[in-house]
Amino acid sequence: MNPQTWIASGHLGGFSDPLMDCKECHERFRADKIIEDYMQENSIAMEGSVDAWSNEEMSTYIEEHNICCPSCGKHNFTEIRQFNLMFKTFQGVTEDAKNTVYLRPETAQGIFVNFKNVQRTSRKKIPFGIGQIGKSFRNEITPGNFTFRTREFEQMELEFFCEPDTDLEWFAYWKEFCINWLKDLGMKEEEMRVRDHEQEELSFYSKATSDIEFLFPFGWGELWGIADRTNYDLTQHMNVSKEDLSYFDDEKKTKYVPYVIEPSLGADRVVLAFLCGAYDEEELEGEDVRTVLHFHPALAPVKIGVLPLSKKLADGAGKIYAELSKYYNCEYDDRGNIGKRYRRQDEIGTPFCITYDFESETDGCVTVRDRDSMEQERIKIGELKTYFEKKFEF
Template sequence: AAQTMEQLVSLCKRRGFIFPGSAVYGGLQGTYDYGPLGVELKNNLKLAWWRANVWEREDMEGIDAAILMNKLTWRYSGHEETFVDPMVDCKNCKMRWRADQISGKCPNCASTELTEPRPFNLMFKTQIGPVPDPESFSYLRPETAQGIFVNFKHVLDSTSRKLPFGIAQIGKAFRNEITPRNFIFRVREFEQMEIEFFVRPGEDEGWHKKWVEDRINWWLSVGLSRENLQPYHQKPEELAHYAKATVDLLYRFPHGLEELEGIANRTDYDLGSHSKDQGSLGLKARVSPNSHSTDKLSYFDPETKQHVVPFVIEPSAGVDRGVLALLSEAYAEEQVKPAPAERLKPVEEALGTFLKSVGRNEKIPAQAKEALIAEGERIAQALGERLPSIAGLLSMPGAESIEVAKKLRGQVDPVVDEFYRTVLHFKPHLAPIKVAVLPLKKNHPEIVSTAKSIRRKLQSTGAMRIVYDDTGAIGKLYRRQDEIGTPFCITVDFDTLGEGKDAALKDTVTVRHRDSMAQERVAISELETYLREKMQ
């Protein structure tokens, strides 16, 4: 797994997973753009979730509701009043912080002179329509859940579902976070994968427990390890006002153990809140009186012949936090063979010179300097294992302004190329690219055309992304595919053409496995079946 966020940020930018948003204009805090590999990884994660939670279950329907909703939704959901974080200002440097994320001290200037916390609403307000009338506004949704609640009756009526059943949705959500940070962990625009699972009151506790187990098992199925995943039962005083119980699934991210998904028992609060004639519904939750709703969001139980408002179990996961967890879990820097001491020595010296030079530099801001030196010293302490991390170190803020950085890079690169590899051990179904087809020689027309035709044929089977790559020597190409998590490389060589020593190898290719680096010969005609089996 990754040791630091820098390793991931650097790899993501270098190889095209994730870029800082609006970079040509100096960026926009709290936004990130997914690049060519990032979009594939994210789509694969969402597809795996949809498959497990919608297609493979018999009690679920999917929807895709609008991001913009009538603003009354956010009044009756409680968001206008209570979707707030406590904000404090530093009286010294004027920075703003979320009070519960700092411990009485400004993280920027260390001053303890802070204002009293005051509530800050996280919803983005936006004008609707061409006339800037003070009433014609709405909010960008801060969660996808409300789109499900207001469609409860539509889905029920159009599908004739019986309780218990659920509605699933994946989509964008927006929160004006006071301090976005930790890469894609806390951002202002993100995606959620949410389920609202409707059950009979009284059956809610059993279903809540079951959903917690289901969700843990699903995260394990996409490759997270059990020791990095921890359920946390919220204490009564931590619960949101609508929740009877909430279990957070925490993941050990590079910056610490933090929430990846929340699974709440929301009782009949949401359907009750959005209903008319609330007094007739026998609600268990305390809701605000609703004078605008045009419908009762209840269910007619054919067994008891009574109308009930279902209780709701809500497993709500962040897509971006999921992507970050997958990257972090999959990341490894591995020694392919031990580097001899005489090859490490010059790197060690160049790293020492670099760190001294950082320490002396007056132009690097204090925070950046501290981060650079801390990471540099961590690497130096275990240089044998951590050598590839120097690439991440050199892409941290401030590093590029150091003169001796180039020299350090010049020392590191050849050693890394020879003795190390960075690899993403994704489960095959999540890997952005499943197979890379490589020609042993890029200026040999027959090898190239055979490789290209294998790629086309495999790609035409539809289910996976397959690329052709001839931008380097074969060893380098393997390393590049390891670094982006491609589980299989296929190499076309002279044996494939029947021009090698062993004529029996004609029409076969080398298949190289990412994790074990083992290679085997497979007939071209068998490739499709072979890969399909390995991809399961």
């Protein structure tokens, strides 16, 4: 995108994290994360977020509590300084200021600068939203925890445009919507929490922000942020570009710059959260352990496993597989005993397995096994499509 976009949005001036170095091992860290990890390890209650602290407040806390380097264990840090997270490069062969460009740190700004185009061409009336999924890039100081914090990630953002003075109502609506969406897809209530940002920790563009956090194996981490961005972004782009991004309400005969509610979700993070929440090692009778992914059926990558009891039954099982594959991602497996095949499907989170046995040849029925309860029931082959339509409803 044009570099002026990032000047208008405030990212070039204010999109940064507090950075400090260990003088002993020369590792670099985010000062706020070191403090948060220290608090978590020592069960220290924290009011608000360290994000709201100044560099001086963070330095004082690190000194007073003698917090040591996570890598070498020494207490010898440089002064904290702000580090801009945007990736900078050059367009073309000449590396000068005129050819400087940046990789986008979020998808939102592309939506804002195209607001008028989308509104006019789609003839939308406010309130309405524009959603986008795509790559974002941030030069993270300390990437880690598998795919939780990376420098390149997939971002899902919705910019919901609404009338001024209705923004807080829509903010509450989208917060509740996002929480319910996660719950409906099987996320447990005890693994989720909502943290409302204190006034002093709000981003420069935000009137209100709430984070939906998930309890990962490494601790609580932000999953989904819902922010009331007011009319900050559209106003900033209007000021810099001199283009009119206001909206005229034909019914009320009023003109205004819309307010924006933004639910922003990291696709990589929510996938990691669902994986962590679904993974289980169940102890069965006889000291047997079953590894299983308890995915919600709508999320499972493989929906149905088709398992002929014998390779001699391949024709009948193959017809069922071919028919159901028109509607669902299915897997056909005829190798090994049936118990091991069930276990393989459990490990990849397949919610249902169809066993085609010798009786199926005569009675026209198959056995459907439920992944979670391991219960089995006989279903007529001609009714399988209807049966699974109900099972996969969301």
